[in-house]
Amino acid sequence: MANGAQVAPVVAIARAEKSYPNGTRALAPIDLEIRGGEFLTLLGPSGCGKTTLLNLIAGLIAPSGGALRWWGGDFTATGVPGRRQGFVFQAPTLMPWARVEANVRLPLDLAGVDRDTATRGAVAALTQVGLAEFARHYPRELSGGMQMRVSIARALATVPDLLLMDEPFGALDEFTRQRLDGELAALWAARGLTVVFVTHSIYEAVFLSTRVAVMGARPGRVIADVPIDEPFPRGDAFRVSTTFARRCQQLSALVAEAGAGTLHPEQS
Amino acid sequence: MMDNDAPSRMLRVAAPALIAVLLLAAWQGLVVAYDVPKYIVPSPLVVLQTLIADRALLADALFVTLGIALTALAIATVVGTLVALLFVQSRWIEMSLFPYAVLLQVTPIVAIAPLIIIWVKDTRIALILCAVVVAIFPIIANTTLGLRSVDHGLLNLFRMCRASRWQVLLRLRIPGALPYFFGGLRIASGLALIGAVVAEFVAGTGGQGAGLAYQILLAGMQLNIPRLFAALFLIAAAGIALFAATVWLSHAVLSSWHESEAAAPG
Numbered sequence: 001m002a003n004g005a006q007v008a009p010v011v012a013i014a015r016a017e018k019s020y021p022n023g024t025r026a027l028a029p030i031d032l033e034i035r036g037g038e039f040l041t042l043l044g045p046s047g048c049g050k051t052t053l054l055n056l057i058a059g060l061i062a063p064s065g066g067a068l069r070w071w072g073g074d075f076t077a078t079g080v081p082g083r084r085q086g087f088v089f090q091a092p093t094l095m096p097w098a099r100v101e102a103n104v105r106l107p108l109d110l111a112g113v114d115r116d117t118a119t120r121g122a123v124a125a126l127t128q129v130g131l132a133e134f135a136r137h138y139p140r141e142l143s144g145g146m147q148m149r150v151s152i153a154r155a156l157a158t159v160p161d162l163l164l165m166d167e168p169f170g171a172l173d174e175f176t177r178q179r180l181d182g183e184l185a186a187l188w189a190a191r192g193l194t195v196v197f198v199t200h201s202i203y204e205a206v207f208l209s210t211r212v213a214v215m216g217a218r219p220g221r222v223i224a225d226v227p228i229d230e231p232f233p234r235g236d237a238f239r240v241s242t243t244f245a246r247r248c249q250q251l252s253a254l255v256a257e258a259g260a261g262t263l264h265p266e267q268s
Numbered sequence: 269m270m271d272n273d274a275p276s277r278m279l280r281v282a283a284p285a286l287i288a289v290l291l292l293a294a295w296q297g298l299v300v301a302y303d304v305p306k307y308i309v310p311s312p313l314v315v316l317q318t319l320i321a322d323r324a325l326l327a328d329a330l331f332v333t334l335g336i337a338l339t340a341l342a343i344a345t346v347v348g349t350l351v352a353l354l355f356v357q358s359r360w361i362e363m364s365l366f367p368y369a370v371l372l373q374v375t376p377i378v379a380i381a382p383l384i385i386i387w388v389k390d391t392r393i394a395l396i397l398c399a400v401v402v403a404i405f406p407i408i409a410n411t412t413l414g415l416r417s418v419d420h421g422l423l424n425l426f427r428m429c430r431a432s433r434w435q436v437l438l439r440l441r442i443p444g445a446l447p448y449f450f451g452g453l454r455i456a457s458g459l460a461l462i463g464a465v466v467a468e469f470v471a472g473t474g475g476q477g478a479g480l481a482y483q484i485l486l487a488g489m490q491l492n493i494p495r496l497f498a499a500l501f502l503i504a505a506a507g508i509a510l511f512a513a514t515v516w517l518s519h520a521v522l523s524s525w526h527e528s529e530a531a532a533p534g
Contacts (some may be wrong), residue, residue: 012287085428093421093425097444098443106439
């Protein structure tokens with residue numbers, strides 16, 4: 001599906017690590033390649049450095065050792081800065097004073113795109129998440145799930161090649177989360193996106209991903225790189241299939257193994 | 269009043285109005301019943317008669333005081349906002365200058381008003397200056413807090429989009445600071461009036477361009493207590509009107525998106 005040899009990986013992480021001046025070691029040196037068109041999930045318990053790794057990939061923080069290369073080059077030298085990747089936070093992170101459309105077009109406005117083009121981009125992105133008719137609403141008038149979809153539309157507005165998502169549905173109820181997972185999977189397939197998705201939900205990881213990087217804590221590191229090569233589209237039938245259950249078990253065991261030495265050090 | 273049962277708009281006006289009518293009626297009744305001389309406590313009706321009889325004098329005084337208070341409020345708003353914008357440019361600037369803003373706030377205006385009046389030749393400008401000194405602090409403090417209270421996630425988003433400092437200020441910090449700013453403005457509107465009145469008491473200038481405070485001072489010396497009450501009434505009314513205007517302005521700007529205004533009556 002989304003496999004196959006690519007010219008250059010979207011992101012190549014080579015021995016990248018992160019320590020803070022106070023001595024906290026957030027990430028041990030990590031080698032990871034993110035290939036075009038794949039849906040990679042970073043899975044692990046809280047405090048295993050998933051978000052730190054995502055922030056490194058986003059270029060929000062700099063590695064304290066090693067290097068990252070985006071699209072085979074230096075990030076600053078690649079295309080219009082900030083326009084090739086979209087970021088979705090844990091919370092919707094919308095500007096409450098701006099209408100939905102103004103929120104979605106923000107990245108385009110900040111990049112200096114002209115008004116008409118930005119409006120078209122925002123409307124197109126809102127249509128993709130099914131919220132076109134809410135363009136004139138304020139965020140507070142929408143439900144939590146709808147706000148999250150606005151947040152995704154904002155990330156899509158720049159037509160990114162790489163979509164980074166930091167536990168975007170973690171705060172939503174289970175039903176909304178499943179629906180949005182389904183919508184995200186459809187969007188990923190339709191748009192040919194490359195997605196890096198952070199979650200601590202094993203079910204979500206299995207349902208969405210083409211590949212799962214299982215992470216362990218203290219220091220954060222990737223302990224297993226598991227391809228989920230089940231066919232797409234994966235509907236609700238997949239969620240209750242034995243394959244799904246087997247995949248979940250497999251990941252569950254890996255996560256437990258990752259946590260064994262850290263959460264209960266006395267048992268190791 | 270129960271919190272979960274929001275009173276209707278009519279009740280919000282009717283309830284305080286009823287209290288006012290009851291209090292005025294009691295006041296009138298007591299003054300008449302005990303035959304209190306009007307140079308000690310005038311009845312509400314006598315105050316009303318004085319308001320009408322002295323309307324030219326009192327209206328002039330009201331306009332002078334209101335003019336000073338409004339000018340001071342405008343200056344405090346502009347200067348206070350600029351100072352807040354300066355403060356958020358760097359912690360160093362704020363650390364160095366904030367104590368002086370506090371100094372301005374904690375020094376009683378009655379203590380520094382005589383100095384200002386001596387130093388500034390034009391009395392009107394001196395009075396405006398006094399009122400600005402009183403009114404500016406809440407604007408500085410609230411706006412600075414608002415400009416700093418930026419959603420961290422949104423700040424990250426702006427950074428990821430390579431937004432300039434200017435874009436962050438205009439599109440993120442300033443809109444986000446508006447609810448705080450209006451909170452400060454609400455307090456400052458009352459303080460500007462207090463500052464204007466107190467400064468005028470200290471200055472004690474009469475003749476042309478005398479404000480309500482001077483009328484109170486003069487009426488007190490002449491034992492014209494009904495006029496004193498009438499002037500007092502006008503100051504209170506002006507204060508309420510100023511406050512109401514800032515509440516209305518805040519509602520007009522924020523009601524579409526901010527929780528503090530969303531539930532308020534339209």
